[in-house]
Amino acid sequence: MTHTTALSLVMRPSTMQRYLKFPRSNDTMFRGSIVAIVTPMGACGTVDFDSLGRLVEFHIGNGASALVVAGTTGESSTLTMEEHGQVIRAVVDQCRNRIAVIAGTGSNCTREAIELTQYAREVGADACLLVTPYYNKPTQEGLFQHFKACAEAVAIPQILYNVPGRTAVDLLPETIERLSHIPNIIGIKEATGKLDRIVEILQRCGERIKVYSGDDATAREAMLLGAVGDISVTANVAPALMKEMCDLAVAHDSVGAAAIDAKLAALHKDLFVEANPIPVKWALYDMGLIPPGIRLPLTMLSPHHHETIRSALRMAGLT
Numbered sequence: 001m002t003h004t005t006a007l008s009l010v011m012r013p014s015t016m017q018r019y020l021k022f023p024r025s026n027d028t029m030f031r032g033s034i035v036a037i038v039t040p041m042g043a044c045g046t047v048d049f050d051s052l053g054r055l056v057e058f059h060i061g062n063g064a065s066a067l068v069v070a071g072t073t074g075e076s077s078t079l080t081m082e083e084h085g086q087v088i089r090a091v092v093d094q095c096r097n098r099i100a101v102i103a104g105t106g107s108n109c110t111r112e113a114i115e116l117t118q119y120a121r122e123v124g125a126d127a128c129l130l131v132t133p134y135y136n137k138p139t140q141e142g143l144f145q146h147f148k149a150c151a152e153a154v155a156i157p158q159i160l161y162n163v164p165g166r167t168a169v170d171l172l173p174e175t176i177e178r179l180s181h182i183p184n185i186i187g188i189k190e191a192t193g194k195l196d197r198i199v200e201i202l203q204r205c206g207e208r209i210k211v212y213s214g215d216d217a218t219a220r221e222a223m224l225l226g227a228v229g230d231i232s233v234t235a236n237v238a239p240a241l242m243k244e245m246c247d248l249a250v251a252h253d254s255v256g257a258a259a260i261d262a263k264l265a266a267l268h269k270d271l272f273v274e275a276n277p278i279p280v281k282w283a284l285y286d287m288g289l290i291p292p293g294i295r296l297p298l299t300m301l302s303p304h305h306h307e308t309i310r311s312a313l314r315m316a317g318l319t
Contacts, residue, residue: 030159030187030210030212030229031228033065033229033230033242033246033247034212034230034232034235035067035068035232036072036073036074036231037056037067037068037073037074038055038073038075038236038280039079040055040284040291040293041075041291041295042291042293043291044293045295046293047083051290051291052090052094053090055284056091056094057094059099062243063240065099065243065246066099066229067099067100068103068129069087069088069104070088071104072131072163072166073233073236074087074277075277075295078296081112081115088120092124101124101125102126102127102128102159103128104131105120105130106131106161107133114150116128117130117150117154117158121154127157128154128157128159129159129231130147130150132160132161132163132167133167133169134166134169135167135168140171140172140174143171144175144178147179147182148182151179152182156184157186158184158186159186159188160185160188160189161189162188162189162191163191165191165192173197174204176188177201177204179209181208187210187211188201188205188211188212190212190214191214193215193217195225198225199225199226202227212227212228212231213230213231214230216232216233216264216268217269219232219246219249220258223246223250224254224257229250230242233271233272233280234267234271236284237267237283237313237316237318238267238316238318241260241263241317242264245257245260245264267312267315270311271312273305273308275298278300279305281294282301283313286306287319
């Protein structure tokens with residue numbers, strides 16, 4: 001099946017009208033704790049849509065403000081184009097407008113990123129998250145032109161995603177500033193873990209775009225500095241605690257946020273003892289929330305890390 005065939009859909013009229021304009025106030029739905037949700041899989045690596053539906057309900061019930069689907073934590077890099085679209089649509093349909101859905105649609109191929117973003121718009125996603133093109137290492141001008149092309153091609157709110165530790169390319173603040181003038185680029189997920197980077201982006205872009213932490217270990221401090229939310233791995237296993245911590249941090253309650261974050265500190269660290277999403281998927285499996293599957297080239301968490309994850313879960317009061 002070709003990419004075009006796999007992702008072709010008829011536009012839903014309500015969705016078409018939804019994105020005719022992009023007032024900056026549209027991004028108010030994306031605040032606080034945003035779960036970078038895993039993609040549950042069976043033991044043989046097939047997507048388990050029933051478990052995915054139950055996981056969505058788990059996060060809605062625990063107060064998450066939005067879900068990021070088919071992002072890094074959702075194993076987007078090993079999903080086929082058809083599966084990628086199916087997972088996005090399944091989550092949108094399960095949510096039924098009860099919670100915002102942000103679809104991961106980035107690619108190192110601009111045409112593919114546009115196609116995935118168009119599909120997400122058609123099935124009713126609220127926004128898209130587009131990672132910097134990985135492996136091919138574009139220049140800053142190449143990054144600008146890539147994101148500009150995606151934004152101009154598809155009328156949906158778009159959030160940039162900078163994670164140089166995984167992509168080998170760094171979207172610099174001056175390039176983010178240029179992109180912030182494009183109306184439907186509404187935010188940046190900044191996952192460098194550098195708080196001075198958060199401050200510089202805020203200073204350069206003002207209210208034109210919102211800043212989201214993509215690093216759980218520094219997210220509280222980032223929100224106290226002015227970021228409006230955290231696109232979180234930890235929230236997969238501790239959604240209620242992450243919601244409370246993020247709400248307090250966004251409200252600049254530094255004492256309250258710090259008290260809760262202290263319980264989560266081990267999770268922030270230990271959910272990265274192996275490459276994400278290996279540890280978080282094992283944690284969710286150990287909690288009885290998803291089956292054990294993960295897709296090659298990723299493998300199940302090494303047994304010698306099991307007690308480390310269980311200890312972090314206990315520290316957060318989750319077991």
